[in-house]
Amino acid sequence: MKRVAVLGATGLVGRTFVKLLGGHPWFKVEKLIASEKSAGKKYGDLVEDSPEEFRDYYVISLNEFLENPGVDLVFNALPASISRDVEEKLAQEIPVFTNARAHRYDEDVPILVPEVNKDHLKLVEVQRKRRGWKGFIVTNPNCSTAILTLSLAPLRNFGIKKVRVATMQAISGAGFSGLSAYAIQDNVIPFISGEEWKIENESKKIMGKLKGDEIEPASFDVIAIATRVPVIHGHTEAVFVELENPDIKSIREAIENFDPLKDLKLPSYEKPIVYTEIPQPRLHRDRGRGLTVTVGRLERTSEGVKYVALGHNLVRGAAGGSVLNAELAYKLKII
Known part of the structure; x- marks a missing residue:
């Protein structure tokens, strides 16, 4: 059993980490870290919907934790600015x-989606040698990127040439104070600062090939438009993919059969993609405990295919993806 700390435990992503790690068979949460103003208070007094298991945990400040971590691994939900x-x-x-973006673009740090690029975990040894570390850093992608790349993975064998995506992102992706109710109610905001760059660049790294000590990014272009919509949880994406071999029947089969890590029996693992003709956040975001992406509306176009993908931004797109990353590393004896 590995001793675990959650950094940023009172934020939206941090709370999701804590919920997902409750009763985990491999990881035992021993420390919950938050801001100085939260330090010394019981987690249950700060987070009303805290799992019973953690209600009486006393929250530790970041500075106190850094003086003596005393755990085997860390899950980080702190802001990128201090991460x-x-x-x-x-x-x-x-x-x-x-979950922070601070190291996503470092050459020796993987952006990991286990079902898509588990071989990128080999960068851990490169990272340790270059930096002289005993530990390492593994990032998960931006929430929209996680959903997009998972939906693209079954299409690899059909020769991806171009990807175009328009996202309709839930308000929880902006955090507790990210948007006012007045701004989002009865509205669609067709701009999220930095989001489109992340989708375009992180996707190419994730879908790229590991060659020696570095990742060669995918050769196809990714172009994104990101919007914020009045949905609480669940990012919806309209995806257009140009393909060398757009065999719609074979593509549908590849999507429905995509389940690359089922034999590893990771504790949090769920079937990564389920096909449903009309994906909707309210109906489908919690599939597979929030780890399953729903794909639908698959249709042939003149250049390839188009489809809709939907995933839970706080689970598959954030904390749940990071827990899966750690489970994969544990199973492969990297930790």
Whole structure:
């Protein structure tokens, strides 16, 4: 049993980490870390819907934790603005599985979606050698990117040439204070700062090939438009893919049969993709405990196919993806 700490445990992603790790067979949460103003208070007093298991845990400040971590691995849900230094300090001794973007674009740090690019975990050894660390950093992607790349993975064998995507992203992706009710009610906001760049660049890294000590990004272009819509949880994406071999029947079969890690029996693992003709956030975001992406509306176009993908942004797109990353590393004896 690995001793675990959750950083940023009172935020939306941090709360999701805590819920997902309750009763975990491999990871035992021992420390919950939050801001100085939360330190010394019981987690249940700060988070009303805390799992019973953690209600009486006393929250620790980040500075106190960094003085003496005393755990085997860390899940990070801190803001990107403070994550870089914190992650590098911890990774000298401890594996860090992070939702923050601070290290996603480092050459020796994988952006991991286990069902899509598990071989990228080999970068951990490159990272340790280059940086002289005992631990390491593994990132998960931006929430929209996680959903998109998972939906694209079954299409690899059909020769992806171009990807175009328009996202309709839930308000929880902006955090507790990210949007006012007045701004989002009765509205669609066709701009999310930095989001389109992340989707376009992270997708190419995730879908790329590991060659030696580095990742060669995917050769196809990804172009995104990101919008915010008045949905609480669940990002919906309209995806258009140009393919070398757009055999619609074979593509449908590949999507429905896609289940690459089922034999590893990871504790959190769920079938990664389920096909439903009309995916909808309210109906389908919680599929597979929030880890399953729903794909539908698959149709042939003049250049390839178009479809709709839907996933839970806080689970598959954030904390749940990071927990899966750690489970894969544990199963492969990297931790």
